[in-house]
Amino acid sequence: SAVISQKPSRDICQRGTSLTIQCQVDSQVTMMFWYRQQPGQSLTLIATANQGSEATYESGFVIDKFPISRPNLTFSTLTVSNMSPEDSSIYLCSVNPGDYGYTFGSGTRLTVV
Amino acid sequence: QQQVKQSPQSLIVQKGGISIINCAYENTAFDYFPWYQQFPGKGPALLIAIRPDVSEKKEGRFTISFNKSAKQFSLHIMDSQPGDSATYFCAASAGGIGSQGNLIFGKGTKLSVKP
Numbered sequence A: 001s002a003v004i005s006q007k008p009s010r011d012i013c014q015r016g017t018s019l020t021i022q023c024q025v026d027s028q029v030t031m032m033f034w035y036r037q038q039p040g041q042s043l044t045l046i047a048t049a050n051q052g053s054e055a056t057y058e059s060g061f062v063i064d065k066f067p068i069s070r071p072n073l074t075f076s077t078l079t080v081s082n083m084s085p086e087d088s089s090i091y092l093c094s095v096n097p098g099d100y101g102y103t104f105g106s107g108t109r110l111t112v113v
Numbered sequence B: 001q002q003q004v005k006q007s008p009q010s011l012i013v014q015k016g017g018i019s020i021i022n023c024a025y026e027n028t029a030f031d032y033f034p035w036y037q038q039f040p041g042k043g044p045a046l047l048i049a050i051r052p053d054v055s056e057k058k059e060g061r062f063t064i065s066f067n068k069s070a071k072q073f074s075l076h077i078m079d080s081q082p083g084d085s086a087t088y089f090c091a092a093s094a095g096g097i098g099s100q101g102n103l104i105f106g107k108g109t110k111l112s113v114k115p
Helices: none
Strands: A004-007 A010-013 A019-025 A031-037 A043-050 A068-072 A075-080 A089-095 A108-112 B004-007 B010-014 B019-025 B033-038 B045-050 B056-059 B062-067 B072-077 B086-092 B109-114
Touching: A004 A089, A019 A031, A019 A089, A031 A075, A043 A068, A043 A075, A075 A089, B004 B086, B010 B019, B019 B033, B019 B086, B019 B109, B033 B062, B045 B056, B045 B062, B045 B072, B072 B086
Parallel strands: A010 A108, B010 B109
Antiparallel strands: A004 A019, A019 A075, A031 A043, A031 A089, A068 A075, A089 A108, B004 B019, B019 B072, B033 B045, B033 B086, B056 B062, B062 B072, B086 B109
């Protein structure tokens, strides 16, 4: 299965600032998915990132708040902008390379103070 | 249509017992049903998955039972061990392995296996 490296693993940020999360995959994939997992909750899809085009955002998530880059087939970034304490969550990237189903990174645990 | 309903929210099982977690869905376009195991501080890890053309899939102590007509599927953990204590998520997607679609997750079940 694909191996995903996600950085940083955790961070504590001041409100009003931005954090960029990186996701590196060890194989080329068409789509990369970004999820949010609020404390004690399930996973909610933020957006789908396709290389060479704008990301597709789910209802309730907007590009100004969560800009995404997808410069090539193995890498993507998610930025959490103008953070507030409500953004404190685990952010996860995921891919579905074909043989083993959807694989997740270990996540970025974000705390906004 | 997009929901996946999971129950119970939490489960306590004695060591050696059987853990059973249930999920139900509405969208008949779903054709891939994985279960994920998540330990605290870790990302979800794929445990086992099934497609609707089979009614059961077994991998070691883990079994998925699938009822297409009832639109339900369940995870059975046989001989449950304290190391199985984790949160389990069912999920569904339309398109399965290699698809361009995304996963819809259940709300999760926190399993505690008592020694």
